Amino acid sequence: MTRIASDTMREQLKVYFIMGSVNCAKPPAEVLAEAIAGGITLFQFREKGSGALVGEQKYELAKQLQHICREHGIPFIVNDDVELALALDADGVHIGQEDEDARIVRAKIGDKILGVSAHNLEEARAAMDAGADYIGVGPIYPTKSKEDAKKAQGPEIIRLLRRHGIAIPLVAIGGVTADNAGEVIAAGADGVSVISAIASASSPETAARQLVRAVQSSKKGA
Numbered sequence: 430m431t432r433i434a435s436d437t438m439r440e441q442l443k444v445y446f447i448m449g450s451v452n453c454a455k456p457p458a459e460v461l462a463e464a465i466a467g468g469i470t471l472f473q474f475r476e477k478g479s480g481a482l483v484g485e486q487k488y489e490l491a492k493q494l495q496h497i498c499r500e501h502g503i504p505f506i507v508n509d510d511v512e513l514a515l516a517l518d519a520d521g522v523h524i525g526q527e528d529e530d531a532r533i534v535r536a537k538i539g540d541k542i543l544g545v546s547a548h549n550l551e552e553a554r555a556a557m558d559a560g561a562d563y564i565g566v567g568p569i570y571p572t573k574s575k576e577d578a579k580k581a582q583g584p585e586i587i588r589l590l591r592r593h594g595i596a597i598p599l600v601a602i603g604g605v606t607a608d609n610a611g612e613v614i615a616a617g618a619d620g621v622s623v624i625s626a627i628a629s630a631s632s633p634e635t636a637a638r639q640l641v642r643a644v645q646s647s648k649k650g651a
């Protein structure tokens with residue numbers, strides 16, 4: 430295996446859906462299958478928050494969702510839990526500033542995809558140096574999906590990172606919807622990462638399709 434190429438990573442980040450059982454009003458497998466039908470390009474299993482599954486139940490749900498992703502060629506990323514990612518032979522791991530050190534995680538996962546959260550230039554540079562394949566920047570807009578989210582920074586944070594030479598694949602997260610996705614792409618993000626815009630939608634398929642359209646039309650206009 431070799432590390433993912435930057436251009437491939439950028440493509441996969443276009444519409445990056447994140448979800449766990451607590452985010453879904455209907456069975457997670459149904460939500461994921463619909464989101465895939467709508468055109469999502471990457472999936473992150475994030476089993477976190479009040480009521481989240483643990484132990485065997487968490488493992489079984491992860492396995493079920495990974496199977497759905499595999500059937501459709503969608504890479505499967507695990508949030509926070511490096512040991513789970515290794516046990517499942519997932520495609521990658523996403524970690525934040527409060528999680529295990531990025532260099533240690535890179536050493537553990539070899540060439541699997543490594544995503545790291547960054548909230549400012551210093552963190553973005555450190556993530557690049559530690560071997561991140563992409564950075565997740567947020568929250569861009571206010572979000573209710575992360576209990577300990579920081580203050581929303583707006584799309585300007587993406588412009589700032591790009592202006593200061595952060596050239597690696599970058600995905601915007603936090604309060605992103607089909608209505609504001611275009612402005613984060615215009616600011617320099619390669620893609621958008623969402624929980625509620627898809628998981629809370631009455632039709633996850635339609636919601637995903639609207640996000641795909643918004644991202645694509647903003648890229649065409651660039």
Ligand SMILES: Cc1ncc(COP(=O)(O)OP(=O)(O)O)c(N)n1
Nearest residue numbers: 508509523524525526546565602622
């Ligand atoms: C794509 C992406 N970007 C950012 C995050 C947030 O990660 P983190 O700061 O570790 O917070 P938790 O998601 O673990 O609560 C993410 N998960 N994905």
Ligand SMILES: Cc1nc(C(=O)O)sc1CCOP(=O)(O)O
Nearest residue numbers: 567568572574603604623624625
């Ligand atoms: C998981 C996560 N990380 C964030 C960050 O700022 O790092 S914001 C966030 C939640 C995103 O959910 P929604 O699309 O529903 O706003």
Ligand SMILES: [Mg+2]
Nearest residue numbers: 509524525528
């Ligand atoms: Mg984390």
